[in-house]
Amino acid sequence: MSASSLFGLYLSLISGVSYGLIIxxxxxxxxxxxxxxNNVNTxxxxxxxMGGFLTFFAVSSLHLPIVASIIFAFAAAFAIGLIxxxxxxxxxxxxSADPDSQNTVMILFLALAQVLQNGAFIVYGGGSIAVxxxxxxxxxxxxxxxxxxxxxxxxxxxxxxxxxxxxxxxDTKIGKAIRAFSQDRELAEAMxxxxxxxxxxxxxxxxxxxxxxxxxxxxxxxxxxxxGWNELVIAFVIVTFGGIGSISGSFLGGLVYGxxxxxxxxxxxxxSFAIALVxxxxxxxxxxxxxxGEIIERA
Amino acid sequence: MSAKSGTKKxxxxxxxxxxxxxxxxxAYYYTTSTTAPMQSATMQQTSSMPQSMTTAVTSSPAGxxxxxxxTPLSGIYAPxxxxxxxxxxxAADQLNAAGGIMGEQVQIVTQDEGTTTADTVNAAQILVSQxxxxxxIGPYFSGDVRAVLPITxxxxxVQILTVSSLDALMVPPQNQYLFRVTLPDSGYATMALAFLxxxxxxxxxxxxxxxxxxxxxxxFLTNQSASAGVNMLSADYFPDTTTDYSSAINKIATLHxxxxxxxxxxxxxxxxxxxxxxxxAVNKIPIFHLETLLILPTNAQAxxxxxxxxxxxxxxxxxxxxxxxxxxxxxxxxxxxxxxASHYAMDGYDGVMILANxxxxxxxxxxxxxxxxxxxxxxxxxxxxxxFLGNHNPTVGPGYLTGTIYQITxxxxxxxxxxxxxxxVSNSTAVNPNTGQPYP
Numbered sequence: 001m002s003a004s005s006l007f008g009l010y011l012s013l014i015s016g017v018s019y020g021l022i023i024x025x026x027x028x029x030x031x032x033x034x035x036x037x038n039n040v041n042t043x044x045x046x047x048x049x050m051g052g053f054l055t056f057f058a059v060s061s062l063h064l065p066i067v068a069s070i071i072f073a074f075a076a077a078f079a080i081g082l083i084x085x086x087x088x089x090x091x092x093x094x095x096s097a098d099p100d101s102q103n104t105v106m107i108l109f110l111a112l113a114q115v116l117q118n119g120a121f122i123v124y125g126g127g128s129i130a131v132x133x134x135x136x137x138x139x140x141x142x143x144x145x146x147x148x149x150x151x152x153x154x155x156x157x158x159x160x161x162x163x164x165x166x167x168x169x170x171d172t173k174i175g176k177a178i179r180a181f182s183q184d185r186e187l188a189e190a191m192x193x194x195x196x197x198x199x200x201x202x203x204x205x206x207x208x209x210x211x212x213x214x215x216x217x218x219x220x221x222x223x224x225x226x227x228g229w230n231e232l233v234i235a236f237v238i239v240t241f242g243g244i245g246s247i248s249g250s251f252l253g254g255l256v257y258g259x260x261x262x263x264x265x266x267x268x269x270x271x272s273f274a275i276a277l278v279x280x281x282x283x284x285x286x287x288x289x290x291x292x293g294e295i296i297e298r299a
Numbered sequence: 300m301s302a303k304s305g306t307k308k309x310x311x312x313x314x315x316x317x318x319x320x321x322x323x324x325x326a327y328y329y330t331t332s333t334t335a336p337m338q339s340a341t342m343q344q345t346s347s348m349p350q351s352m353t354t355a356v357t358s359s360p361a362g363x364x365x366x367x368x369x370t371p372l373s374g375i376y377a378p379x380x381x382x383x384x385x386x387x388x389x390a391a392d393q394l395n396a397a398g399g400i401m402g403e404q405v406q407i408v409t410q411d412e413g414t415t416t417a418d419t420v421n422a423a424q425i426l427v428s429q430x431x432x433x434x435x436i437g438p439y440f441s442g443d444v445r446a447v448l449p450i451t452x453x454x455x456x457v458q459i460l461t462v463s464s465l466d467a468l469m470v471p472p473q474n475q476y477l478f479r480v481t482l483p484d485s486g487y488a489t490m491a492l493a494f495l496x497x498x499x500x501x502x503x504x505x506x507x508x509x510x511x512x513x514x515x516x517x518x519f520l521t522n523q524s525a526s527a528g529v530n531m532l533s534a535d536y537f538p539d540t541t542t543d544y545s546s547a548i549n550k551i552a553t554l555h556x557x558x559x560x561x562x563x564x565x566x567x568x569x570x571x572x573x574x575x576x577x578x579x580a581v582n583k584i585p586i587f588h589l590e591t592l593l594i595l596p597t598n599a600q601a602x603x604x605x606x607x608x609x610x611x612x613x614x615x616x617x618x619x620x621x622x623x624x625x626x627x628x629x630x631x632x633x634x635x636x637x638x639x640a641s642h643y644a645m646d647g648y649d650g651v652m653i654l655a656n657x658x659x660x661x662x663x664x665x666x667x668x669x670x671x672x673x674x675x676x677x678x679x680x681x682x683x684x685x686x687f688l689g690n691h692n693p694t695v696g697p698g699y700l701t702g703t704i705y706q707i708t709x710x711x712x713x714x715x716x717x718x719x720x721x722x723x724v725s726n727s728t729a730v731n732p733n734t735g736q737p738y739p
Contacts, residue, residue, distance in 0.1 A: 007553065008550065008553070011546065011549040011550070011553070012546050012549075014549075015543075015545040015546040015549055016546070018545065019543045019545060023543075125597075126378070127595065127597040127598055127601065128566060128569050128592075128597070128598045128601040128602075129601055130600055130601040130602075130603075130604035130605065131601075131604065131605060132604050132605060133605055133606070136577075136606065136607060138577070138578070138579055144552075144580070145549060145552075145580075146552075146578050146579055146580045148577050148578070150577075151545075218605075219573075219604075219605035219606075220573065220574065220577075220605070221542045221543070221570050221573065221574075222542075222566045222569035222570050222573060222598075222601065222602075224566055226566070227566075230540045230542065231542075261543075262543075262545070262546040263546075265537070265541070265543075265544075265546040265547055266546045266547070266549070266550055269535045269536060269537045269541075269547060270509045270535075270536040270537065270538065272537070272538070272541070273538050273540065273541070
């Protein structure tokens with residue numbers, strides 16, 4: 001391999017790790033919701049889009065500083081998520097192993113995604129939103145590779161969120177309840193864990209992570225009212241690869257996806273997404289539960 | 300039924316109604332939202348009426364001339380597709396107000412192109428078999444044009460392309476009744492070459508979305524740039540779903556090109572520019588976005604907010620050609636629809652007017668006579684001066700169809716689009732992003 005090819009590989013690794021760490025935050029939320037509620041949140045991409053728009057709203061209409069706007073988007077998405085869960089999904093379907101119920105919820109979440117998307121169209125039109133960066137500048141990695149400040153911040157926040165989520169699930173009462181519930185629902189219920197509380201907390205946190213991802217990335221990528229479907233697919237790929245319901249699997253899955261994607265984009269960009277999917281397919285054929293997933297017995 | 304289940308049912312109905320209203324409202328808003336290109340040149344307003352307007356037959360209409368139109372009215376291309384329809388309708392209205400074509404009223408019969416080729420073929424069959432259209436405008440996408448050609452050629456339907464740009468379509472025998480009034484892919488390549496020439500670039504990289512037309516432009520650009528002594532260092536094609544271009548931009552940094560040419564017509568182009576403008580390793584290299592959403596000030600402003608100077612000195616090239624008829628059309632369009640006309644509307648208008656001229660000249664609706672009259676078209680409309688070549692593509696070059704190159708400058712919160720090419724309409728000189736000085 002020539003020196004320039006090796007340098008390309010090095011560049012791709014840096015780009016891939018950055019992208020993977022950023023995008024894994026989105027996937028983490030999806031995994032959390034599925035792990036606890038047994039429901040696929042097909043509106044997850046729409047919450048990513050909404051995170052960008054909530055930040056834009058906070059900056060342009062409430063005139064909040066950008067950091068406060070990002071916090072606002074995170075909190076507002078939590079509240080909005082809970083409201084929609086209450087209004088849209090029958091309570092008995094919040095957590096269910098029944099395939100019919102799961103299908104119904106999946107379709108309702110799809111409808112919710114349409115509502116959110118068209119709501120954004122009506123309010124803000126089809127253009128790209130203007131969100132400032134927390135910091136504008138770049139650091140230079142060895143080899144003269146520039147990495148934007150906002151990318152570094154997004155990576156740092158993504159890592160912080162994963163650490164926070166880990167500590168939350170390990171050390172807090174509700175976190176322990178969530179873990180207990182996701183491992184054995186009946187036993188957890190017998191021990192006094194409330195299904196509704198667990199579901200609300202998981203869904204709220206999950207969609208907040210999606211919104212936070214959209215909020216942070218809205219100044220790096222363009223976000224319009226039509227954004228979200230592509231991100232939903234990417235999140236699905238990462239979650240499936242890492243292991244459905246596994247938070248650490250999503251983190252690892254995001255990293256692997258990012259690196260594979262960046263390397264293929266450097267050398268054969270037209271097939272970057274397809275090759276990432278093929279590699280993930282190969283892994284799943286050999287380990288159907290994903291890298292860190294476990295076999296889940298359904299009633 | 301219990302009160303509880305009744306409440307749930309009511310709730311379900313309410314939610315369903317909200318969902319349906321939101322979908323309809325969103326779709327309506329989306330299809331009526333403007334996609335206006337910036338036209339900063341002040342042009343003298345002159346008539347764009349074709350010859351038929353001044354020689355219109357005044358006898359009472361003996362019938363209706365039906366022009367079938369296939370264009371996207373749903374999906375993500377609906378805003379542009381709707382502009383084609385609206386532009387065609389403005390032409391029909393003007394023709395009818397002046398007595399129609401040979402005394403017959405003009406009717407635009409529109410079918411949605413849909414989201415699949417099967418939808419388009421269906422639409423063509425309805426127009427030809429059921430509506431019995433005399434002529435056809437569209438479809439919008441080159442792949443769809445290819446799919447409906449067996450129907451239109453077998454029925455000898457004269458077909459005008461106002462959006463599809465694929466040069467490969469214009470070959471015998473399928474181009475016998477097929478004419479194009481918009482810039483073909485070879486014209487896109489010519490625009491890119493004009494940019495490379497303007498910036499004195501000796502090397503460049505080509506970054507494009509992974510579509511057939513972008514590959515065709517890349518092919519033309521490869522040949523034309525080689526002839527001009529400009530070295531194409533790489534040509535990379537990305538799926539249009541790509542959002543992260545950091546790896547691709549790092550690659551550009553390692554290649555050290557004199558210029559970058561981008562063909563990404565959707566939000567992917569905005570993603571690319573946002574990341575390109577933020578990377579100090581590349582952001583002083585002149586970049587040219589062909590047919591881009593950056594032509595909308597709101598999109599340029601969105602990038603500028605996230606990346607200070609992220610669009611400053613960027614070159615953008617919509618394929619519309621400014622003529623003496625452009626301003627008058629834009630005014631008429633604005634009056635009718637309260638939105639700014641894009642080149643899709645102008646080309647839709649030109650398509651109908653060129654057909655009207657040809658029918659008048661042929662003196663009949665016979666396809667062979669109209670095709671023959673079309674071949675000798677010499678028409679100047681809001682979208683450009685159209686003279687057909689032997690393969691029924693329009694002539695590309697100064698005085699005909701050229702496209703327009705703007706350079707964006709940012710002052711404070713203002714986004715300005717300065718016309719830097721072609722010289723016949725330019726109002727500014729191209730500035731080197733690296734030095735901030737005009738190119739010599």
